[in-house]
Amino acid sequence: MLSLRIATRFLRTSPGQSILIITGIAVGIAVQIFVGTLIMSLQASLLETTIGNASHVTLQNVDDKKPIVYTPGLARALESDPRVKLIVPDRILSVIFSKGSDSAPINVVGALPSDINAIYKMQKHLVSGRLARDAGDVILGSSFAKKYQLAVGDPVLVVMPGGTQQKLTLVGLFDVGTSAVNDRLGFTTPDFPRRALGMASNEYSDIQTQLVDPFQSATVIKDLTGLEVFRGVQFKDWQVENQQLLVGLQGQSSSSYMIQVFVLVAVALGIASTLAISAVQKTRQIGILKAMGLTDSRAGMVFLWEAALLGGCGTVLGLAFGLGLLQLFQLGPLTFSVVLDPAFVGGSCAVGLAVALLSAIIPSRRTSRLDPIEVIQGV
């Protein structure tokens, strides 16, 4: 490994230059890891906030006015699809909340407490009380309750679609972080809306599902649509309903990629220019070594090793910087959690090293081609 030994010595005899370029690579890799991880975490958080507590694919009767029949065949078809991780049949009843002279429209969602907990993570979001368990129980958003001065245990008077009044009991308050849910929805058991809507025991307003990979929704819908058991069923895709969010996420991804590409280009230019300068500085030494019998390929390897050493040290340091920055960032108040993706971090390091090696191609080829007579006669 004479080429490695020569490369190491060349780097050690120009410590300032070596430290500068290692720092340059480290900053590049650190920015890459930091910016990439932050944007990915932010996107994951946005997605979780938007669709973590919502249906990804919703099944309804093609006739909006009619309920969907949850047949055993339909249940089997959904349960046997490995891409579907959660199935929640529910009934939605639109009522008017009434208290004194105040009134407000709310949709009361009736489903099993376990299902409500599974899709809305309701147990986690409960701020007081418990989930609706018995007939007549209802839980409401804490902001809604505050606005109408309601507390757990209070009666909740609602006007049904037919104009009759029904008294429910407020058993819990929740805060899911979205006003659309907090201020407009209430959750109850399946039976209360079933009776009010006159549905059979296997009839529901819709069937909400969550997928293992939410971005597979279009494919899942396409596959299910063709099945006989889904005849007369319409599917609603979260991606179609959230076009603006997706455009926003795509824009964010594009800007993240742009930043990362420019950082890598800057790193590549930094390494390439340093190695080019080093190759010029060391022309005499390479010529002498070649005069002593060092072959062209081994001479070229000197600068590939230099690039590998600079890239390796810079990448390790950059990884430490990047992870350190992320740790520091998390000390401040954050509205989302930073999640490190090992594949992305590993990929960033690999790309950093690859860029370093690619940057060495020109100085390495130049060194390979150097004729020792130019150096010997040039003095």
Add this chain to the structure above:
Amino acid sequence: MSDALVVVSGLSKVYADGGLPTPALTDVSFSLGRSEFASVIGRSGSGKSTLLNLIGLLDTPTSGNLVLNGQDTAGLSHDGRAKLRNTFIGFIFQFHHLLPEFSVIENVYMPALIRGEAQTPDLVSRAHATLETLDLCDVADKKANEVSGGQKQRVAIARALMNRPELVLADEPTGNLDTENTEHVYELFRKVNREWGTAFLIVTHDPEIARQTDRVLEISDGRLLRDAGPDNPPR
């Protein structure tokens, strides 16, 4: 194996600087035997160094043939030429051409590392022995640029001798040295030539130095003007 270590036949070199052909060496032929101690003299620009660079495989001839140690060098690849330079030839230049990044002893054993030898205690002791021959043991661990001019040139000589080459090519090896150091260097050359049987071809413009060699090849305007030695006394 033939007694001729170097066989030069009709060697010519023409440079084409700016499109105008400039002959540097024209139809030079001679042979150098094993253990010979010869010099090449001539004025500046006469073609002495060109001849040495061609024999040392640092440059390629425009025409003619060069056989080193029985091997025709015409068809050699770049790597083949590099290998022959490393194992068969030791170079000493007017400027020491040491590697400033390495210590004196590392400079000395660098040709052995290039040959593929590992840095074993045996290699290091061989390098020390070579330095001892040149009275340089005290500076072995110093950086190459931390020793005096005379010492640098002697380090360069030690480096040229490290692989125990059969041929040493020296281009004005004492051009930058004072009289005392010059004499010391030639004494060393003689000693190595006598004890190790190494052949020397020394380029110089100093007739006094040439007189101390066994054979003098005189080059003028790129042609071999005179070849005077024990077998070819001056005409």
